[in-house]
Amino acid sequence: QKEVEQNSGPLSVPEGAIASLNCTYSDRGSQSFFWYRQYSGKSPELIMFIYSNGDKEDGRFTAQLNKASQYVSLLIRDSQPSDSATYLCAVNGNNNDMRFGAGTRLTVKP
Amino acid sequence: GAGVSQSPSNKVTEKGKDVELRCDPISGHTALYWYRQSLGQGLEFLIYFQGNSAPDKSGLPSDRFSAERTGGSVSTLTIQRTQQEDSAVYLCASSPDGPRQPQHFGDGTRLSIL
Numbered sequence: 353q354k355e356v357e358q359n360s361g362p363l364s365v366p367e368g369a370i371a372s373l374n375c376t377y378s379d380r381g382s383q384s385f386f387w388y389r390q391y392s393g394k395s396p397e398l399i400m401f402i403y404s405n406g407d408k409e410d411g412r413f414t415a416q417l418n419k420a421s422q423y424v425s426l427l428i429r430d431s432q433p434s435d436s437a438t439y440l441c442a443v444n445g446n447n448n449d450m451r452f453g454a455g456t457r458l459t460v461k462p
Numbered sequence: 463g464a465g466v467s468q469s470p471s472n473k474v475t476e477k478g479k480d481v482e483l484r485c486d487p488i489s490g491h492t493a494l495y496w497y498r499q500s501l502g503q504g505l506e507f508l509i510y511f512q513g514n515s516a517p518d519k520s521g522l523p524s525d526r527f528s529a530e531r532t533g534g535s536v537s538t539l540t541i542q543r544t545q546q547e548d549s550a551v552y553l554c555a556s557s558p559d560g561p562r563q564p565q566h567f568g569d570g571t572r573l574s575i576l
Contacts, residue, residue, distance in 0.1 A: 394569075395570050396567050397567070440504070453504065
């Protein structure tokens with residue numbers, strides 16, 4: 353089992369819809385969870401981070417964390433074509449390391 | 463303020479040559495990370511520096527790879543006797559104080575081995 357798993361996609365949603373990106377992790381002791389956006393040919397940029405169970409909202413983005421089920425998700429409301437990118441989930445493990453998922457490619461169609 | 467700076471942005475070299483990649487983290491960040499990303503793939507962790515502690519080298523793929531961080535700031539990743547499979551984008555990131563905090567990435571060095 354991979355330490356951090358994401359659906360590779362591609363995930364395609366129409367403009368204005370909600371995009372839902374999911375991530376599961378294996379280390380139950382993980383404490384910090386991050387979502388990064390990576391445009392093609394560019395480096396990852398931080399979108400959201402979450403430390404506690406529940407929801408955290410920032411503009412059109414909502415991160416959701418459920419430690420009991422070991423999953424973290426990212427919702428993008430009112431999706432725009434400019435949101436088209438690969439979204440990387442990253443988890444800080446119990447060994448104080450950082451592991452990235454392989455990423456989910458999102459396409460928002462006008 | 464200034465972000466993470468990496469140089470060179472592109473490097474083309476012949477198989478068997480040594481290369482050095484440089485990373486200048488955000489000022490005040492004590493944690494520095496190196497990753498490798500092959501085309502269309504996810505991030506592969508290479509090495510992690512935290513303050514003056516011994517680095518976590520668990521991700522280095524072979525003994526041809528080494529890294530150092532001088533004075534707790536600038537880091538250099540060295541690849542000796544390069545192979546074609548070393549071709550990738552090498553990304554550096556820094557965070558204020560360890561992996562519990564968000565990492566900020568540089569623009570990367572695109573390494574091509576001929």
